[in-house]
Every structure is written in structure tokens, then in C-alpha cells.
Amino acid sequence: MVGLSEGEKQFLRGGIEQNLRADGRTRNQFRPIYVETGVIPQANGSARVRLGATEVIASIKAELGKPSILHPDKGKVSIFVDCSPTAAPIYEGKGGEELSMELSVALERCLLGGKSGAGAAIDLSLLVLVEGKVCWDLYVDALVVSSDGNLLDSLAAAIKAALSNTGLPKVNVVLGASPEEQPEVDVSDEEFLQFDTSAVPVIVTLTKVGKQYIVDATSEEESQMSSAVSVSVNRNGQICGLTKRGGAGLDPSVIHDMVSVAKYVSQEFISVLDSEVAAAEASEE
Amino acid sequence: MAASTYSPSQGAERRQRQQQMRRLSIQSDWDRSDGRSFIQCRPAFLRTGAANAASGSAYAEFGTTKVIVSVFGPRESKKAMAYSDIGRLNCNVTFTTFATSVRGQGSDNKVYSAMLHKALEGAVMLETFPKTTVDVFALVLESGGSDLPVIISCASLALADAGIMMFDLVSSVSVSCIGKNILIDPTIEEEICQDGSLVLACMPARNEVTQLTLTGEWSLPKIDEAMGLCMDACVKLTGIMRTCLKESANLSS
Numbered sequence: 001m002v003g004l005s006e007g008e009k010q011f012l013r014g015g016i017e018q019n020l021r022a023d024g025r026t027r028n029q030f031r032p033i034y035v036e037t038g039v040i041p042q043a044n045g046s047a048r049v050r051l052g053a054t055e056v057i058a059s060i061k062a063e064l065g066k067p068s069i070l071h072p073d074k075g076k077v078s079i080f081v082d083c084s085p086t087a088a089p090i091y092e093g094k095g096g097e098e099l100s101m102e103l104s105v106a107l108e109r110c111l112l113g114g115k116s117g118a119g120a121a122i123d124l125s126l127l128v129l130v131e132g133k134v135c136w137d138l139y140v141d142a143l144v145v146s147s148d149g150n151l152l153d154s155l156a157a158a159i160k161a162a163l164s165n166t167g168l169p170k171v172n173v174v175l176g177a178s179p180e181e182q183p184e185v186d187v188s189d190e191e192f193l194q195f196d197t198s199a200v201p202v203i204v205t206l207t208k209v210g211k212q213y214i215v216d217a218t219s220e221e222e223s224q225m226s227s228a229v230s231v232s233v234n235r236n237g238q239i240c241g242l243t244k245r246g247g248a249g250l251d252p253s254v255i256h257d258m259v260s261v262a263k264y265v266s267q268e269f270i271s272v273l274d275s276e277v278a279a280a281e282a283s284e285e
Numbered sequence: 286m287a288a289s290t291y292s293p294s295q296g297a298e299r300r301q302r303q304q305q306m307r308r309l310s311i312q313s314d315w316d317r318s319d320g321r322s323f324i325q326c327r328p329a330f331l332r333t334g335a336a337n338a339a340s341g342s343a344y345a346e347f348g349t350t351k352v353i354v355s356v357f358g359p360r361e362s363k364k365a366m367a368y369s370d371i372g373r374l375n376c377n378v379t380f381t382t383f384a385t386s387v388r389g390q391g392s393d394n395k396v397y398s399a400m401l402h403k404a405l406e407g408a409v410m411l412e413t414f415p416k417t418t419v420d421v422f423a424l425v426l427e428s429g430g431s432d433l434p435v436i437i438s439c440a441s442l443a444l445a446d447a448g449i450m451m452f453d454l455v456s457s458v459s460v461s462c463i464g465k466n467i468l469i470d471p472t473i474e475e476e477i478c479q480d481g482s483l484v485l486a487c488m489p490a491r492n493e494v495t496q497l498t499l500t501g502e503w504s505l506p507k508i509d510e511a512m513g514l515c516m517d518a519c520v521k522l523t524g525i526m527r528t529c530l531k532e533s534a535n536l537s538s
Contacts (some may be wrong), residue, residue: 045337069476098399105396114462215391220517229497239508242499249407252512259505 004220005200012224016209022220028265030216032117033157035276037165040076045166045195047280051156052218053148058140058158060166064185065137067128075127079141081155083275089145099151102245107142108202109137110232111159112243121200121240122163134185149219153229156203160173161277163200165284168194201234201241202270208250213258215265229255231262235270240261291390318474319348319498326458326470326518331439333446333528341447343418344438349429354440356447358419364386372414376402378423378436397423397433400496404437404486430473434459437486437496442526446533447457455495456522457486458515462501466510469518483508485515489523492516514515 004012015021025031031052035250040046043059067074082104083096088125090096127136139161142155169192175254207217207228214221227246234240239259242251250258321327324417328346336342339355346352359372378397382389401423409419412519423436423442434457441455461471462481469480481501499508 065323072363101395107400107499109498112500115477115479234502235505239499239503239505240501242497242508243405244494244497245401247406249488249491249495252487252491252494252516255494255512256496256505259508263355263505 006218009018009224012221013210015147016212016221017213021214023147023218027212027214027215028261030265030269030272033272033276035161035273035280036156037161037277037280044168045164047158047165047277048154048211049154049161051150051154051157051216053146054144054150054154055146056142056144056151056158058142058155060159060162061139061141062135062166062168063139064129064134064171064187067132067135070221071124072132074124075137075218077122077124077127077138077140079104079111079140079159081107081144081203082141083144083147087144091144102145103152103155104143106203106230106241106245107140107159107261108156109243110156110230112200113240121160121193121197121234123199129171129185136168149217149220149222150152150205153203153216154202155204156232157273160197160200160202160273161280163195164197164277165281168195169193173185198235201232202266202273203230203232204266204269205230205243205245206258206262208246208248208254208258213261229258229262231259231264231266233263233270235267236256237263237267286396288452292499295449296498305449309475317468321470323466323468326522327472329522329525331401331442331526333442333529333533335425339443339447340451341443341445343439343442343446344434345442347431347470348434348437349427350432351426351429352423352432352435352439353423353426354423354436354443356421356440356449357420357445358447359414359449360420361419362418368416370410371411371416372416373418374406374409374411374421375418376405376421376423376440378425380428382474383427397436398454399533400498401436401440402498403441405444406519407493408451408453408455408488409443409444410452419444419447426499427471428473430471430476431456431459433484434470434486438522438526442529443479445526445530453488454523454526455488456519456526458495459484462503462511463508467507467514469514473530483511483515485512486521487516489516505525 019026023214034050036048039048040059044062045060048057055148081100083091083100111121172186195243206213207225214257227250232241330346332344335344336355341356344353376398421440437457460483461468461479484498487494
């Protein structure tokens with residue numbers, strides 16, 4: 001991105017203060033969202049989400065594995081974000097590593113819930129086939145193809161869409177004769193189990209520019225931010241995760257205000273996203 | 286027959302204990318394993334000047350969590366960086382292999398390093414050391430729960446000991462949510478069965494939050510309650526940190 005001149009910076013900040021941003025949106029408006037599911041045939045579930053000029057692809061692969069010793073009744077989910085150099089040349093090699101890690105950690109925090117599993121988007125106990133021996137390992141891989149701000153929200157939306165597109169094959173397990181023996185597994189090609197994604201939260205990032213907060217910032221607006229708060233809200237209005245980003249400090253009352261704005265905005269975003277995902281699934285068939 | 290090992294039990298026994306703890310926690314009043322109430326923090330032991338070779342250093346012991354932080358700088362950075370008129374803060378967190386009950390389990394190094402950086406960058410005046418780097422190295426000697434807040438508080442104390450200019454000391458506290466109860470400064474047993482957590486780092490004098498992360502399911506009033514608890518505890522912790530710095534200044538003079 002080419003640097004902004006002083007005049008452009010004033011234009012951005014002034015617009016935000018007057019509730020009329022550079023592209024005509026108000027402070028609480030999202031860019032139009034475009035969802036496509038089933039884009040990667042090799043994966044168990046996938047989705048491509050476009051939010052303005054930001055484009056991300058999420059793919060979910062399920063592999064059979066062994067549950068961890070600490071939680072034998074739970075499957076495993078790991079989230080990994082890759083920032084491709086096609087998005088920005090600075091992401092080549094190690095450049096995008098820091099951003100990828102920050103995004104992966106934020107997504108894991110919002111989607112995996114507390115350590116006991118409460119508030120998780122995906123119920124991990126559903127992924128277990130034989131307690132202590134066989135479980136599903138879900139690998140959620142997200143790729144940032146084009147970046148124009150608000151990566152976290154688009155990634156969360158893509159993961160939500162990919163999860164609703166995911167089909168886990170039905171597995172027939174034959175337990176071995178003795179408890180120590182590994183059970184035989186027969187993975188079916190025909191029947192699939194779908195996920196219930198009504199509990200999956202979305203992430204709304206509020207970017208603070210000056211004294212106001214905006215939703216869904218473009219990369220130009222993000223360059224002017226002092227700090228940002230990413231809030232993950234589910235359909236019931238419960239906060240499932242929160243990450244403060246950016247360097248400047250924030251007053252606690254400001255954080256409270258930002259969280260309530262995020263809660264309010266997220267309800268509309270969830271319904272828009274759900275209808276887009278349903279439309280994408282329908283058109284795929 | 287293979288010889289039996291000395292490793293701590295990870296299997297059925299531990300799960301039973303955890304399940305018992307969960308059943309207890311559903312009730313409203315129960316005693317925490319170290320006798321504290323829900324809103325009582327562990328006693329804090331802080332000392333500066335732990336490492337002689339460093340520009341500044343600090344050692345913190347909060348219950349069973351023991352952390353030592355060294356600050357080197359401002360000095361020339363190893364990586365050849367382009368000229369910048371503000372300084373750079375480089376944070377690194379490592380766990381010793383004997384820090385956790387399972388050898389070599391603490392592998393959140395990169396994540397914790399990034400979070401430490403985020404918590405401190407709002408407080409350090411980077412303009413006061415242009416073209417140079419300040420390195421903050423944190424070593425967790427024993428991980429006994431609530432690790433990141435202890436690392437952040439100890440690192441801020443070490444930065445003050447090194448004489449790096451800051452807006453205010455950064456102190457950090459975390460709360461755990463188990464069932465309906467909010468427990469401040471959780472131990473590792475409480476963290477394992479928690480339903481949610483909130484880690485807050487703030488600068489009390491400016492009343493500014495430099496870092497806030499939340500996991501699990503929360504309602505807005507609950508977040509307010511937890512944040513209020515944390516801010517209050519942070520103010521008191523900063524008081525303790527200041528006393529520690531004054532004592533070490535008196536000793537050296």
C-alpha cells in the first residue's frame with residue numbers, strides 16, 4: 001500500500017468523525033460479503049469469503065488420530081493461518097509469520113473456548129470415536145489471498161462457512177479383542193455427518209480512530225488506528241472471546257462501550273452471513 | 286515386564302480429581318486448594334537486580350509461579366535494521382524444560398513473546414532510544430498458573446530497573462471463570478478446568494488497559510465485574526512493585 005498523504009489522513013479521520021467514511025459507509029456498516037462454499041474438492045469442507053477487497057479461503061481437513069492423554073474424551077482442532085505473498089509482497093518467507101501467528105492465536109481463542117471446552121464453537125466431544133484411542137483431528141487452514149483490512153473478521157466468517165460445508169465421513173469402528181489393541185477403523189465413502197454451526201461465533205473488529213470506533217476497517221483506515229478490539233459474539237449474544245490489538249492503551253469504559261457496540265453489530269452480521277452461506281450451499285447443489 | 290516410571294499420573298486418577306473439582310465448583314462456596322477466597326491473590330514476592338550482567342532484571346514469585354526477566358539495552362540490534370527514529374522492543378519468553386509437570390511441555394514461547402510485546406509496547410517510550418533495541422528476555426522457572434500476568438509484571442519491573450523510560454509500570458492480573466464463580470489469580474489446577482479466562486494488563490496511573498484477552502463464554506456484566514476486579518488488583522500490585530523499586534534504590538544508595 002502506498003503511504004497516505006497528510007491530506008488523505010485528515011480526510012479519513014474527518015469522515016469517520018462525521019459518520020461518513022471514504023467509501024460512503026457509516027461507522028457501523030460492513031462491506032458487502034460474498035461467500036462461496038465447496039471450493040476445495042480435496043478438503044472435507046471449504047469456503048471462500050470476500051469482504052470488499054479482502055479475500056480469504058478456509059479449508060477443513062479431518063484426519064483420524066489419537067486423543068491427547070490429558071483429554072481422552074475430546075477430539076482435537078488446530079487452526080493455522082497463512083498469509084500468502086499474493087496479498088502483500090512483505091508476506092514472503094518469514095515476513096508474514098508474525099501476522100499469521102497473531103491471527104491463528106486470536107482465532108483459536110475465539111473458536112475453541114475455555115480450557116474445559118465451555119463456549120467452544122465446535123463441541124470437541126462430538127469428534128471422539130473411541131474414547132482414549134481414536135478421534136478426529138480437525139485441521140482448519142486459512143489462506144489470506146488478498147488483504148484490504150479486517151482480516152480477522154473475514155477469516156472467522158470463512159471458517160464458519162467452511163464448517164457448515166464440512167462433512168465428516170461415517171466411521172465403523174471394530175474394537176480389538178484386548179483393550180490394548182488398536183481398533184480397526186473403516187471409513188465410509190458414502191455417508192457424511194454435518195456439523196451444527198449455529199453455535200459458531202463471528203468476530204467483529206472495532207478499530208478506534210481518534211475518538212470514534214469503526215466496524216470493518218479497510219487497510220487505509222487501519223493505518224490510522226490507535227488500537228482495535230476484536231470481539232467474538234455468538235448468536236445468543238454471549239461474548240466468546242476478546243482480543244485487544246494495537247499499541248495504545250484504552251480506558252476500561254471505552255472497552256465496555258466497544259464491546260456493547262460489537263454485540264449490537266454482530267447480530268446483524270450473523271444473520272447476513274447465515275443467509276449468504278445458505279445461498280452458497282444451495283447454489284452448490 | 287517393563288519397569289514402572291516415576292512420571293506423575295496423567296490418566297484416570299487425574300481425571301477423577303478434575304471431575305471432583307468441577308463438581309465442587311458448581312456449588313457457590315468452596316475452598317480453593319491453597320485456602321484463598323475467590324477474590325484473593327497469591328502473595329507476591331518481587332526483587333530487582335537478580336541478574337548482574339543485565340542492564341536491569343527482576344525476579345518474581347507468585348505462589349508456585351517463578352519468573353526471572355532480564356533487560357538488555359538500549360543497544361545495537363543484531364539484525365541489521367533500517368534507520369528508524371524510534372527504538373525497538375524485542376521480547377522473548379522461554380520456559381525451562383523443568384517448568385511444567387511434563388518435561389518440555391511449555392511450548393507457547395512465540396505466542397507469549399508476542400503477547401508480552403503487546404502488553405509492554407503501549408507503556409515504553411520508544412522515542413527515547415532511537416536506532417537502538419531493548420531486549421527483554423523472560424525465563425519461566427516454574428509454571429504454577431497465571432503465567433503470562435506474572436511475566437508481564439516482572440518484565441515491567443525489570444524495564445524500570447534498567448532505567449528505560451516508561452509512561453507507567455504495567456501490572457497484569459488474570460481471572461478464571463469456573464461455573465458461576467470468578468476466581469482471581471488462578472493456580473494451574475484451577476486453570477485446567479476453567480470455563481473461561483480473562484487476562485488484563487494495565488497502567489494504573491493512566492487508567493489505561495494495554496492488553497486484554499478473553500476466552501470462553503461471557504456476558505457483558507460478567508466482563509465488567511471481572512475487569513473491575515483485575516483493575517483493582519493491578520493498582521495494588523503496582524503499589525507493591527513501586528515499594529520494591531524504592532527499597533532497591535535505598536539499598537544501593
